[in-house]
Amino acid sequence: xxxxxxxxxxLFRKEGQNVxxxxxxxxxxxxxxxxxxxPGQGLRLIYYSQIVNDxxxxxxxxxxxVSREKKESFPLTVTSAQKNPTAFYLCASSKRxxxxxxxxxxGTRLTVL
Amino acid sequence: RKEVxxxxxxxxxPEGATVAFNCTYSNSASQSFFWYRQDCRKxxxxxxxxxxxxxxxxxxxxxxxxxxxxxxxxxRDSKLSDSATYLCVVLTFNKFYFGSGTKLxxxx
Numbered sequence: 001x002x003x004x005x006x007x008x009x010x011l012f013r014k015e016g017q018n019v020x021x022x023x024x025x026x027x028x029x030x031x032x033x034x035x036x037x038x039p040g041q042g043l044r045l046i047y048y049s050q051i052v053n054d055x056x057x058x059x060x061x062x063x064x065x066v067s068r069e070k071k072e073s074f075p076l077t078v079t080s081a082q083k084n085p086t087a088f089y090l091c092a093s094s095k096r097x098x099x100x101x102x103x104x105x106x107g108t109r110l111t112v113l
Numbered sequence: 114r115k116e117v118x119x120x121x122x123x124x125x126x127p128e129g130a131t132v133a134f135n136c137t138y139s140n141s142a143s144q145s146f147f148w149y150r151q152d153c154r155k156x157x158x159x160x161x162x163x164x165x166x167x168x169x170x171x172x173x174x175x176x177x178x179x180x181x182x183x184x185x186x187x188x189r190d191s192k193l194s195d196s197a198t199y200l201c202v203v204l205t206f207n208k209f210y211f212g213s214g215t216k217l218x219x220x221x
């Protein structure tokens with residue numbers, strides 16, 4: 001079955017630690033995205049990648065970093081510079097960037113203790 | 114002004130009712146429109162794309178009004194399983210904008 005997987009489902013982090021969230025897709029999609037969702041709010045774009053070895057900042061990139069070394073994988077690192085990292089993180093992919101509908105992974109719920 | 118605005122609800126309706134949600138968007142150049150469904154603590158899932166001529170998928174009908182810059186979602190014969198948050202998504206200049214969602218509670 002084709003789809004998007006994210007791991008872990010739940011993640012707890014101490015203040016001052018960096019953590020990396022995994023996102024893998026086997027849909028052969030070119031574009032991948034990272035969003036953050038806070039309670040009662042819409043999704044906000046952190047980073048996106050239109051193609052391998054390329055990525056751009058979204059609206060709230062500060063305190064985050066990404067890489068896109070393989071088409072299937074788009075990991076997100078939440079650094080200690082991110083002031084308020086507790087949130088629900090969603091990874092998505094689409095066949096073509098900015099054209100086709102997006103499909104989402106199950107999300108990672110990050111809590112900073 | 115937000116790119117996409119939705120009434121947060123909640124809309125509380127009995128089973129079998131017809132319910133409609135609207136969503137307004139601010140940029141007249143927006144290209145594509147979608148409705149997603151999000152269950153509590155889960156990821157959004159694509160419900161349907163919205164076409165200029167309107168489109169229907171079973172009990173769900175989506176319509177686009179470009180002149181007034183809004184899209185709508187109509188759900189007929191509501192089921193308990195329709196209870197969820199419905200997200201309006203607009204594609205503008207190759208970027209997706211998400212509404213904060215409208216919550217629907219279908220009661221027995």
